[in-house]
Amino acid sequence: MQTVAEIGPRLGVAPTCAALGVARASYYRGLKPQVELPPRPTPARALEPEERQAVIEVLHAPRFVDLAPAEVYATLLDEGRYLCSERTMYRVLAEHQEVRERRDQCRHPRYAAPELLATRPNQLWSWDITKLLGPTKWTYFYLYVLLDVFSRYVVGWMAAHRELARLAERLIAESCERQGIERGQLTVHADRGAAMTSKPVALLLADLGVTKTHSRPHVSNDNPFSESQFKTMKYRPDFPEQFGSVEHVRSYGGDFFPWYNTEHHHVGLGLFTPHDVHYGLAAVKRARRAEVLATAFTRHPDRFPHGRPQPQALPTAVWINPPAKFTEAAPSEITMTQESRKIAIVDPGASFEAVLGVDSPENPNLMHEALRTLTACEHGVGPAHVEKAMTQESRWVTIVDPGASCEADLDADRLEAQNLTPEDQYMAAVQ
Secondary structure (H helix, E strand, C coil), X not given: CHHHHHHHHHHCHHHHHHHHCCCHXXXXXXXXXXXCCCCCCCCCCCCCHHHHHHHHHHHCCCCCCCCCHHHHXXXXXXXXXXXXXXXHHHHHHXXXXXXXXXXXXXXXXXXXXCCEEECCCCCEXXXXXXXXXXXXXXXXXXXXXXXXXXXXXEEEEEEECCCCHXXXXXXXXXXXXXXXXXXXXXXXXXXXXXXXXXXXXXXXXXXXXXXXXXXXCCCHHHCHHHHHHHHHHHCCCCCCCCCCCHHHHHHHHHHHHHHHHHCCCEHHHCCECHXXXXXXXXXXXXXXXXXXXXXXXXXXXXXXXXXXCCCCCCCCCEEECCCCCCCXXXXXXXXXXXXXXXXXXXXXXXXXXXXXXXXXXXXXXXXXXXXXXXXXXXXXXXXXXXXXXXXXXXXXXXXXXXXXXXXXXXXXXXXXXXXXXXXXXXXXXXC
16 A cells, blocks of 8 residues: 555556556545444343353353253253353353354255155154274274154164164164054155165065155255264264274263253254153143243343243154245246137236237237237126137137126127127127
8 A cells, every 4th residue: 555655646546556456445445544433332131241251151061061052051941040042152152262163064955855744753763874983994883773753862773783684674673663653654764775775674664564765866965864863973072983892882872872862952842852852741841941931031121122032842843855835827927829829817907918929820910909909998807707709710818807897798699699700799899
């Protein structure tokens, strides 16, 4: 900027800025006096410094230091304590530079996908197998997990040395027996791995009366709940980088899955545990949370600008790839081609325009004239019926409007009695 200020008056500001690669707006902005903005006032609903310090101390407590603010918020509510909202916890952590993106996220494009719906537990399960790194390079152990999609409850899991269809068959059979699954009640969804598409598993599911579905090839998003559950497990602070033996895997799973089912407050379940939702205990806990929030609102109503807070709602329906919303075609999208000469105008009161095909050589203007004549009508046609008028080639022009009326009503019997030509019948109908 100093160079532009020294050379600009002699050579010109624009050429100098262009030669130095400096924007002229930046140079002129620097010539203006800098106005110091007043500090932003503290909102009236903000926490006091002592309260913010109490929040950060709770977040730094040994039992909360490795948990997300959502977990801390839900745990404190269950204990009858309310310090602040979950968003305020993030703000306090951001002030201490303790919030950041921990990993890169891979985004996949959207494709047409299988659509599955669960409205209650034990209606839709998903299952998958993940590889766990062993003690040496190229050695792995295999973890089989069956998950209830509606409640996220792990209904069965198993650790093994290999990925085998007979092991998956045994896990599914025991899980169905333990959950009391009846014929025609359950759908099991999986990807297209070797064990998932194997004949023994398919025959077992057929014997049990269980419907099976599969993801599209190479699309992990079609089995999102199992993949998300594996991600929760592998991003735990105590997840080992390597497992020494299959017994080590089973020991870790014996600690992790009870925690996941009974202690993990799931964001997709309104911050309730899978066990609460799977066995119908979440409604009672939600009522208790509502009482805690009501007490907090009574103490400091000014901190809740949107009124009395309510706990998050319980899920009522869970989809794997929900269907796209159906959108009806607009009236202006209805067209007539040269192969189909029948026109439907849904609302003549709003518009009489129609997109016509190529005019026939023998009658290039008759239909255009007919539409211009109909446009002159102040309303539409008959109240709840369809009026038809013939063109020169006995091609029908149909106007549909059940809500409008028009004085130019067609009396077919009277016109036919007069032995008029089709053209004369049409012009008599619209005059």
